[in-house]
Amino acid sequence: MRRWFIEILIRAADVCARKAWLTIAGVVLVTGFMGYYTATHFSINTNTLDMLDPSLPFRRAARALEQAFPQLKDNIIVVIESDTAVRANDLGQRLADRLRPDRRAFTSVYEPAGGPFFARNGLLYLDVPALEELADTLAKAQPMLGTLAKDMSLRGLLSVLGRSLGEKLDAEEEKILLPIFDSISATIERQVNHQPARLAWKSKLFSGAMPAEAGRRGFVLVQPNLEFSQLESARGPIEKIRAAIAELPLEAGRDRVRLTGGVVMDDEELGSVAQGAEFSSLLSFALVCLLTVAGLRSPRHVVAIVLTLVVGLVWTGAFATAAIGPLNLISINFAVLFIGMGVDFGIQVGLRYKEEIYRGFHHREAVRRTAGGLGGALTLAAVAAAVSFFSFVPTSYQGLAELGIIAGCGMGIALVANLTVLPALLTVLPRWLEWQRPETGAAGKLRAVPVRYRGAIIGVSLLALLGSAATLPWVRFDFNPLNMKDPTTESVATFADLLADPDTTPYTISVLRPDLASAVTLGEKVEKLPSVDKVVTLESFVPADQEEKLEIIDGINLSLGPLLEPAQRQQPARPAEEIAAVLDFKRTLEHSDPNGLSAAAKTSLARLTAALERLQGAPGWPDQAIGQLRDNIISDLPESLEQLRQLLHPELVTLDTLPAELKARYLSRDGRARLEIYPKADLRDDRAMRRFVREVQSVAPDATDSAVELVEGGDAVIEASLQATALALLATGLLLLAVLRRPLDTALILVPLVFSLLLTAASSVLLRIPFDLANIIALPLLLGLSNAYGIYLILRLRAEGQLADLLRTNTPRAIFFSALTEIISFGTLAFSPHRGMSGMGILVTLSLAFAVLSTLLLLPALVASRESRTSPAEAER
Structure with a gap:
């Protein structure tokens, strides 16, 4: 069956090389159609909570709250600040009056403590x-x-x-x-x-x-009609709000009006994410091109690999758009991931092809021998990577699961493209440069390092492993997505200001109860909790x-x-x-x-x-x-x-006389009542937020809203990422054991992966880069990206017989440059203006660097140590 499969790969590569122009014409047509489809259907969802499984209990509670009180979702918070609370609220009332008539842009405009009711009955609230x-x-x-x-x-x-x-x-x-x-x-x-x-x-x-007000701030809560056909879905309403603000009688140095809320922060974040993704992809593409020139030393090969990469990237983008729909802050990075893996396969094929050319074979035969000699290793590497990526799918972290689907299928696309499109391009591109052997004396000496210093390498690696394991208790996870955003933007800075005051914090907890009486009863219990400042129900508004x-x-x-x-x-x-x-x-x-x-x-x-x-x-x-x-x-x-x-002319306030707009925020149409619970502590401290959530959940397990979603969502991400890492490691090990049928070879391939995982966790502690909703994927992603290195090395070792013969081939060089392309691809994310993407770029880059170093140093040192025990003379050769 293996011979049959390899024969298929050989014939496919041969046909594409023999009918190169026909192959390229078909590829151009298919790629053009897929590119057009992607350009007209591509979209992004920046809501980090949507990256979690909707069946999780806290997500179900959030949906119940949204169904009962839809006006609470996706609000733009307009914060008006002045030298007095009275003036701030006056400006807020003027702004609300300007916005309220525009029903096409805004579903609701709500001014807390404003309107005719409080204008008449405000004294009763003293x-x-x-x-x-x-x-x-x-x-x-x-x-x-x-x-x-x-x-x-x-x-x-x-x-x-x-x-x-x-x-x-x-x-x-x-x-x-x-x-x-x-x-x-x-x-x-x-x-x-x-x-x-x-x-x-x-x-x-x-x-x-x-009426009672908080500090010198006034607030207007605006629920916009979002345009989901646009990437920045709230752009139109936000522009209208800013235009209305410009018409207010604001005085410089006295008044300030700012916008915040999830909708505004998402729109601002989308700009930085899109800008960062575009910049990273372009920079990654450019650096990878330069790197392939250095590694292959043949413009013909570089052009062929780059064009193959573009084709595969377009195909993968079309698949992601069709199969997934709107991408999230995690899955949007499939392009950077594909560039790294796609070039990895291309470099492996290119250097193996050159090796066959050096041996005297003509073009068609070199293509066939490359497909036959490398096809099995490429397929195993692609399948192992896909299995690792598909291990993300069963987790509750939907953002990671979607990336796993795209990346897993992208491995198949990259394999097919490099065994079909690449041979066709190598056939039609002119051979106007002489082949240059990349081997140098210095390179040969470097390859001997793992053999000559195997004892020292193994000893240092063991110490590094023990030291990394010792740092694990200090690994920290930051579950607050606010810390991933740019703190200098208006919306994030305003949000942080509101968090500093428990009376205005957006991080509250809501609980639904069947009726107002049961809500009031529960509120009395909740208000006694040490972390709770106050509980607001509809009854709270009756003086x-x-x-x-x-x-x-x-x-x-x-x-x-x-x-x-x-x-x-x-x-x-x-x-x-x-x-x-x-x-x-x-x-x-x-x-x-x-x-x-x-x-x-x-x-x-x-x-x-x-x-x-x-x-x-x-x-x-x-x-x-x-x-x-x-x-x-x-x-x-x-x-x-x-x-x-x-x-001076108030009326007796009862539940029935409260404004309908206010009642609708605490009592649903079907009679369910909402408790709004405020914290006593500053919830910018993650520990305070976790304590607040857990105490409320102890008496109200179905509690929901922003604070609960952050804590429970963070726990779900940690669990999902660790689960994905464990599943990927287990699935990769079982696959390798089933295919290689040698436990020792399987263990040798897995050693660099485990080594890299521990060193990555230690780096997070030492560099004070906590894992968050974005960079936590560095751990499971590492397995999918780097397990190919060990596969290439071990399979070539089995083909050559001895480590010394393996080190004379192009395989170590190909692994080095393949890894370097992936490191550069993800390294460019470190320059993203989005803090989450930047942190992910740093940790993934470090993890890949650890993986390639351990593959090219520790793995050969272990093999050399094994050979020295079986044949000392051969090991020293």
Whole structure:
């Protein structure tokens, strides 16, 4: 059967060489069709969670959550930051109002703590002491607020401030007035310096009356309609959001609006992945071409191998596109992998062909002898590599499984291409260069090193193995995909900022329960866990102590409400009246009695006097300056007073009166309720995240959401990668044992693989490059890429009989240059702008380097040691 199979390979290579032009014409047609298909159907999925088996329990829980609350998926988080939380939320409300009408671009636009409901009932969400303090403050500010409500102009504002200076100010009055004086001073100073200078009345007078907010940030959650026909599926909605942001009245140095969320990070990451993959493939292709020139020393062979490589790459790309569909961050690297393996086969064929030419055989016979002498080893290497790659398929790491399918089938494509297309190209390409033997005296001496120093090589290797094994307890896995992303991009930097605050962290846990009552009961248990900060259910949005709060608000409204009614407002002041008001106020400041004023009040009034003097002396005074001053100082005062008026008319909040948009995020249409669980610790620490997840799972095993997906997904990747490595090693060993029928030869081939695995793990520890969702594939990938080295060496040894005869052939040279092409192919990934791809490139490069060194040094040293025991004289030859 073996002779029959080899005869098929010989005849196939011979036919392709004999009918070379017909073969090439057929290849061109097929390759052109496959290239067109790939170009029009190729797509990428950058969601790292989609690289995991959807049947895993935590993935099923995530799908259940998505079905119950589809509006929570794929949200763009717009983070608005300003000098006050009030202004940030105001800008957020304006942005939401601009985006909400565009139903074609956005499925939903949600503003937490925004909208008419909170504009009316916001005071009910203050605790009782804070509400009482606000009532006292508003009572003391009542005269000023009453005047401002009637006359919202410079005339009204400056007249009430001037009257306050005619009276002795106590500490509470200073607490109210001095911030206003300082704000007016700062506004005038910025106006004179031609800087943005609008005064924010909401933050100065009524910040305590606004709904509860986190820090100085406002948020708008936007769910875009994704265009899956495009690689960057959210590009259109993101561009529309940025266009709407550009229309907001943002002030430089005061306001900042940033976008983050999984959708935005995926789009940004896709750009770096695509850029990195394109750069790595091109650089890898160029370096491999140069390397084949150095290894083969024949432009004819180099052109033939490169063209064969392109054909195989196109065929494999078409297969991947048709069989897999959208590729992921792991499987997208099939191109780099194929370049390495494809050139490996090409170099083996090319150097063996040259060897036959050196022996005096003509072209057709050299092709036949190459196919007959090397075809078995190539086939075994391809099958062994494919078996290793197919060992990825049974794992739960779907990203690795898809790469295994593509790479495994790619080995068959590479084998067929190099035994058919390559002979045809060698036939038609002109033989205009003389054959040059690559053998040199230095190369011959290097080949003798494993024999002469076999004892030292084996001893050093044993020490390296023991040292590597000792580092295994320190091997670390980083399961957080955020650490694979570029931290300098806007979305990642913003996401990291949100993670630093437990109140805004996107890494929360959600649990579904059949109804709200059971959700509240579970929430009480979860809230007692040490790692949990708070639990939010729909019931959390029903304020406590409402009767007491409503009484306090009624008291405020009784005294202040009538003053805020629109019917009380006077006619707008004329410019001349406002100029007179400014001058009168300046005279009042200059003649105010400093006695009884605190040091802070004296400083504040002196600053305001100086600012008014600068305003009078600036160009454009008075007509142009007064108009600008009115816009800057009055600013949002009318809107702020109207918002305060609304806040004084709340209604009793119940589950039924909560906004529908809010209820839909915590109570599904079929009645299921969601608990949202917030961590107490900073979840940028992986250990804190794991502790948080495990504690919640101890009382809610069906917990899901981002934090659970990261921890469980990381564990699944570790398990899948170790399983794939073990399966690949076992399958390769069984295949070699079945084909070679010699346990010792099988063991010799496996030794470099085990050696490389341990050294790669040790390198991860020593170089402080933790394994992650991308570079963890270095371990199982190593077996598929490098088991061919030992196969080539051992099969050629069996053909030649003695190690010394093997070392005189082109096989060691072919192995060296084949390995070097694979090292270069993956080494180019180290320059990828994507951190995950870069780390993968480093670890795979190191693992391949360990593999080729152990194959060309340790393996011959072991063979030489064996021969020395059976025939000392032959071993020393």
